[in-house]
Amino acid sequence: MRRFGVLVRSAxxxxxxxxxxxILFLVALLAVHLLPxxxxxxxxxxxxxxxxxxxxxxxxxxxxxATSAAVHAVGRELESGTAAMTLSRSVPRPLFFCAKVAGxxxxxxxxxxxxxxxxLLSVASSEMGRLVTNGGVCVWGPGIAAGTGFTLLALAFxxxxxxxxxARFCVSAxxxxxxxxxxxxxxxxxxxxxxxxxxxxxxxxxxxxGCAVFVAMAGACAVRLKPAAVxxxxxxxxxxxxxxxxxxxxxxxxxxWLVDAFTGGGAASAGDMLSAVxxxxxxxxxxxxxGSALLMRREIS
Amino acid sequence: xxxxxxxxxxxHKTFRDFWLRPVAExxxxxxxxxxxxxxxxxxxxxxxxxxxxxxxxxGLLAATAGTIRLFGLSPRSRAARAxxxxxxxxxxxxPFLTARETICYYAGISSLGRREAKERxxxxxxxxxxxxxxxxxxxxxSKGMARRVALAAALVSRPELLILxxxxxxxxxxxxxxxxxxxxxxxxxxxxxxxxxxxxxDTEDVCTKIAILSRGRVAACGRTTDLLTRTQDARFTxxxxxxxxxxxxxxxLSTRYGKPVAFDHPSVPLEKFFAEAxxxxxx
Numbered sequence: 001m002r003r004f005g006v007l008v009r010s011a012x013x014x015x016x017x018x019x020x021x022x023i024l025f026l027v028a029l030l031a032v033h034l035l036p037x038x039x040x041x042x043x044x045x046x047x048x049x050x051x052x053x054x055x056x057x058x059x060x061x062x063x064x065x066a067t068s069a070a071v072h073a074v075g076r077e078l079e080s081g082t083a084a085m086t087l088s089r090s091v092p093r094p095l096f097f098c099a100k101v102a103g104x105x106x107x108x109x110x111x112x113x114x115x116x117x118x119x120l121l122s123v124a125s126s127e128m129g130r131l132v133t134n135g136g137v138c139v140w141g142p143g144i145a146a147g148t149g150f151t152l153l154a155l156a157f158x159x160x161x162x163x164x165x166x167a168r169f170c171v172s173a174x175x176x177x178x179x180x181x182x183x184x185x186x187x188x189x190x191x192x193x194x195x196x197x198x199x200x201x202x203x204x205x206x207x208x209x210g211c212a213v214f215v216a217m218a219g220a221c222a223v224r225l226k227p228a229a230v231x232x233x234x235x236x237x238x239x240x241x242x243x244x245x246x247x248x249x250x251x252x253x254x255x256x257w258l259v260d261a262f263t264g265g266g267a268a269s270a271g272d273m274l275s276a277v278x279x280x281x282x283x284x285x286x287x288x289x290x291g292s293a294l295l296m297r298r299e300i301s
Numbered sequence: 302x303x304x305x306x307x308x309x310x311x312x313h314k315t316f317r318d319f320w321l322r323p324v325a326e327x328x329x330x331x332x333x334x335x336x337x338x339x340x341x342x343x344x345x346x347x348x349x350x351x352x353x354x355x356x357x358x359x360g361l362l363a364a365t366a367g368t369i370r371l372f373g374l375s376p377r378s379r380a381a382r383a384x385x386x387x388x389x390x391x392x393x394x395x396p397f398l399t400a401r402e403t404i405c406y407y408a409g410i411s412s413l414g415r416r417e418a419k420e421r422x423x424x425x426x427x428x429x430x431x432x433x434x435x436x437x438x439x440x441x442x443s444k445g446m447a448r449r450v451a452l453a454a455a456l457v458s459r460p461e462l463l464i465l466x467x468x469x470x471x472x473x474x475x476x477x478x479x480x481x482x483x484x485x486x487x488x489x490x491x492x493x494x495x496x497x498x499x500x501x502x503d504t505e506d507v508c509t510k511i512a513i514l515s516r517g518r519v520a521a522c523g524r525t526t527d528l529l530t531r532t533q534d535a536r537f538t539x540x541x542x543x544x545x546x547x548x549x550x551x552x553x554l555s556t557r558y559g560k561p562v563a564f565d566h567p568s569v570p571l572e573k574f575f576a577e578a579x580x581x582x583x584x
């Protein structure tokens with residue numbers, strides 16, 4: 001277990017140490033926080049647009065972040081020789097592969113947590129706003145100020161930590177950005193009795209499981225394919241999972257996309273969430289077995 | 302208990318392309334035995350099969366034919382690999398980790414407990430002279446510093462067999478001397494060392510046995526002294542002999558034995574001279 005933990009930690013650190021990760025965290029969070037201020041239409045429901053924006057940010061940015069991290073954690077390590085250093089010790093190859101993917105899952109979970117909190121705040125800011133002429137909304141100031149303020153403050157703290165203690169900027173930025181979101185949410189909850197739509201959080205967790213299937217798939221493909229080839233395979237896989245899912249190997253993304261259940265004050269049913277998670281876990285297990293088997297047969301030169 | 306640490310018999314390796322067509326025959330029937338406590342040098346020009354042989358020993362590549370036994374076990378067995386330390390030709394390190402984190406990482410995957418890993422890391426940082434830069438990311442290290450980190454990582458699990466691929470590559474002469482001394486000290490402690498190097502002088506200094514590979518085959522193998530000593534010739538060193546006296550002695554010996562006699566003056570190895578000069582400048 002200690003070996004597994006050490007490998008998971010290094011894979012998660014590697015995922016967060018990439019400059020692309022910090023950029024994706026920042027862009028996703030700012031997009032979710034700032035969206036309510038760009039409300040020009042209401043669609044008859046104030047929180048719908050920021051809620052859909054939050055889910056979209058998790059799906060799009062989460063997929064790019066996590067799959068590129070998985071390709072780096074597995075493919076780049078095999079190419080660069082660090083995997084040879086690790087596998088020359090008494091580390092079983094399946095353990096190595098599963099730990100690397102688990103490390104990326106941990107980084108994805110952090111991203112999912114941050115985006116979920118940002119979405120809750122953004123939906124609340126939108127719902128607390130007031131209608132203005134032309135059907136638009138003037139957003140609730142404290143909500144958007146807390147969201148963007150804490151996000152920018154997290155970046156500033158990461159820069160200070162880098163200057164004062166030589167802490168890794170990208171890792172600090174990602175961690176602090178993720179920590180800043182629940183703090184912003186709790187601050188707003190404490191200052192004013194805002195009714196948050198808590199049901200969004202497990203639904204976003206289900207979507208994160210859907211993304212995790214692609215992470216495991218990216219890792220398995222990266223054992224044998226170059227990064228460009230993995231990107232091509234994944235693009236086709238994501239497109240297929242939207243259009244015509246091959247359920248034996250690919251997730252049906254519609255099962256994981258539960259945002260529509262919240263329309264008109266509804267909520268996602270526990271049964272839908274559980275069945276989607278079960279399907280996701282099965283597919284993840286399938287790709288972990290496939291990746292481990294491919295790595296067992298791979299020659300590491 | 303007397304089984305060889307490494308036993309290789311009839312080892313072949315053929316690399317194949319995507320369609321399984323043979324591309325290169327890197328190793329063509331190698332037989333080698335490395336005994337406990339040996340410092341074994343694997344020499345050969347580029348493409349002679351040294352690195353391929355090492356990767357097969359580490360279980361990273363599969364042999365096309367032949368057998369490899371490490372401590373009497375398969376090279377893919379975890380029990381065998383738990384007893385090995387490996388320093389690759391290039392220091393493959395995670396650039397985002399610090400020197401301390403890197404050694405701790407290798408301690409962790411070698412199943413050392415937290416406390417032992419921490420103590421061993423500090424001990425090795427001091428041993429390879431990196432205590433002062435232990436908290437700097439290795440991505441910013443010079444080649445020589447990265448080499449020291451990789452060497453510490455290879456030693457972290459107290460291996461019984463140390464496989465070193467070009468251990469002195471990228472090191473300055475003093476670093477090279479330190480690594481050679483370290484290899485000597487490890488051998489005294491009973492660690493078996495298998496090393497490759499293009500620097501023949503370094504190999505000659507530290508290796509008790511050598512094998513020279515050429516085009517995937519063993520061209521020569523044996524004790525370093527046996528292979529290099531010319532027992533049919535003799536050399537004497539007489540301290541405090543002038544040029545004239547040496548010439549007279551050479552003529553006398555030549556007349557006595559009826560064979561040509563040559564003499565020269567001993568010189569200090571450049572490595573020793575360099576270390577003394579740098580040491581004097583520091584003082």
